Amino acid sequence: MTLPSALTPSSTPDLSARTIAYFSMEIALSPALPTYSGGLGMLAGDTLRSAADTAAPMVAISLVHRRGYFRQKLSDIGQQTEADVPWSPETTLPSANRIIALTLQSRQVLVRAWRFDVVGVTGHIIPVFLLDTDVEGNDPWDRRLTDHLYGGDTYYRLCQETVLGLGGVALLEALACRPKVYHMNEGHAALLAIGLLEDHLAGIPLKDATEADIEFVRQQCVFTTHTPVPAGHDQFGVDQMYQVLGHDRGAAIEQFGCLHNSLMNMTYIALRFSRFVNGVAMQHGKVSQQMFPGYKVYSITNGVHAATWLSPHFQELLDGEIPNWRTDNQYFRSVYGIDPARIAAAHNKGKLRLFSTIAKRTGHHFNPNVLTLGFARRVATYKRASLLLHDPKRLVEIAEKIGGLQILYAGKAHPADTAGKGLIRDVFASAAKLNSSALKIYYIENYDWELGALLTQGVDVWVNTPRRPYEASGTSGMKAALNGVPSLSILDGWWIEGCAENTTGWAIENGEDEAAEATSLYEKLEKSIAPMYANPGAWSRMQQHCIAINGSFFNTHRMLAQYFENSYFPPTPLSTVQTGYLEHRRSTDTVVAEAALV
Structure with a gap:
């Protein structure tokens, strides 16, 4: 090696x-x-x-x-x-x-x-x-x-x-x-x-x-x-x-x-x-x-390290427009000075790169013009990988109504986690039943650094559905935001701080049970996300907001500075x-x- x-x-x-x-x-x-x-x-x-x-x-x-x-x-x-x-x-x-x-x-x-x-x-x-x-x-x-x-x-x-x-x-x-x-x-x-x-x-x-x-x-x-x-x-x-x-x-x-x-x-x-x-x-x-x-x-x-998780296409764009972003991530606010169409173009290159890699690895092809959701993380029961598939009939109806939907899954279960492994099989079983011309669901094996980067740089919406309050923070959605990708997520962990509704993404409303939360997810997907995705101007402005608002805060440059100020060398140790x-x-x-x- x-x-x-x-x-x-x-x-x-x-x-x-x-x-x-x-x-x-x-x-x-x-x-x-x-x-x-x-x-x-x-x-x-x-x-x-x-x-x-x-x-x-x-x-x-x-x-x-x-x-x-x-x-x-x-x-x-x-x-x-x-x-x-x-x-x-x-x-x-x-x-x-x-x-x-x-x-x-x-x-x-x-x-x-x-x-x-x-x-x-x-x-x-x-x-x-x-x-x-x-x-x-x-x-x-x-x-x-x-x-x-x-x-x-x-x-x-x-x-x-x-x-x-x-x-x-x-x-x-x-x-x-x-x-x-x-x-x-x-x-x-x-x-x-x-x-x-x-x-x-x-x-x-x-x-x-x-x-x-x-x-x-x-x-x-x-x-x-x-x-x-x-x-x-x-x-x-x-x-x-x-x-x-x-x-x-x-x-x-x-x-x-x-x-x-x-x-x-x-x-x-x-x-x-x-x-x-x-x-x-x-x-x-x-x-x-x-x-x-x-x-x-x-x-x-x-936070996340911006230079590690930004796609090559976004890095090239930002190096030309706001080169100081590498040492000072607060400069991500300056993406408001970049034409949203250029931000959309940079993300689209990341989407094409993701689909090209999947095709080479698996032989499966995806349409870059179709709304694509990403769900990738460690597979544990509290993360509820199957919530998105809770009502198969409703999901199919939405996919047909909005002109198509693609869902990419990835994640490893701990070798001793029998329940987590069962969740993966459940997603496979749902995909086998639901895949059609309008709806494509695919689970990519061996989720690792490189695949995680491709997914957060290439999907259109990042989905996160943990059972509250078990999501400590979560960072994959932060990586997605850096690349202009909004989240559709339960209000837990970092998303409580990062969600500006219809601006940086959407909150799945807290419900009494999984059925209620799944209903909220489908409502947001059908009535908020899909219509905005069909409007390229509105969508590119949301991508811009994700980078400017969430990218400028949810990064490890800011996080580390807070550790120095509050944890490592606080001004008043007695506090x-x-x-x-x-x-x-x-x-x-x-x-x-x-x-x-x-």
Whole structure:
């Protein structure tokens, strides 16, 4: 496997000047590297690409995932099977030239790292270190620990997350990198706090740590939670905790109040040890606050990296008209100075490119003059991929009335998600019954970075139908908006903030049940979307609004700036003290006095 030349790593930057360490279980670094599964990894990669573009003093830690997430294969009836996506870091990336040792499962595990450089538009580098336990001398089982992203059982996952958290802290110390801020992107990395506490105690047993010691670590840590779905918060049995981490660390986690419902819960460890906690959209922050009432939860709405997700045709248009958009995404507002017809033409080129790629891959042909809806995301039951197909008869009638309708689906179900796999089969079954001259439904296999880009750049309307309030943010609709594509979506996640009715898209009205929400979807499709699509002038103005209004805000340049202002280096650190910490803190005059001096 060969990296694109623009992404080939160069000399290591001065790590001693890096003040922020970003930890994430998955990071989408390049289409050529299978180091991500979906939205969380894409967000992490986009964050680091914006950090590189804006010369942020960051460094990142993840795992190497030698066998990737998986490649999806779909049968004629939509039965999903999975295959590994193996790659060799030895032949792809330079080594970090460090091996650190962890005590894991009562034995020593050696960990090395590979380096990937994210290079910004001005040449600034964000080094990303991918931890790897496939080291000679390790137990054969341990050598596979960093192979599969989200693979294995809970024991395997806890070992992985221990490598990420404790191993990442140890690696940065070995590289003489001493950040002031450690950002946990989701709870997978929460054990980094235990590593920082051990370093701070310098040999003093963890059981002797005081609240002042914990506060010292808290002042270095911030935490972003990404999901209101309970299954998204990793938890492990106490017996597993002691078996993997050992008695001292396990007892300390209990002592510090990090168990929840008698389980080791990574989210609660992150909450306990972080001075700033945020959800990833305004609504998600509110939902998370209700989930964790003992802690103050803020919100910083997600974004996407514009230069990664804009189609080549839009990039060419904007480079000629508003070239500063690459370093300052607020310039997307300036698309109001571009003729809407040129915006429509740029999008149409993306649509033709999408259809051409589908034809080459599958032999299926689509009409670029027909309204095309896109639905692509991780397949989980709460995302309700079949809501669009809730009333087949009504859908067919609409397609016939408006002169045709095309619907493109894509998405992977987790290998262990039987219900998610069933949803894919349901879409296939509906397509087999409904496909006609007026209505075409097609499910594209192996949803990945490249296919995601083609879809968000090429469809006419982006559809999202999650069950409220389980959509934390969602970013695919943001990518679509950058390319002039409006959304038709349930009012949840980012869309609460991004929906300007009939201007940037349409809201599916909240209903008492799925039938009511499906009815709202069909009403908007038939009476609002189709008539506007039939009016090229009105449609091109909507495309312009999508870029100017949503593109200028829902980007990682803005998002990262908010992290710096509110999370990493807030002007008044005391304002970030969490109520959860205050509940835990020992009420001694000494500790109170120390906290007052922070």
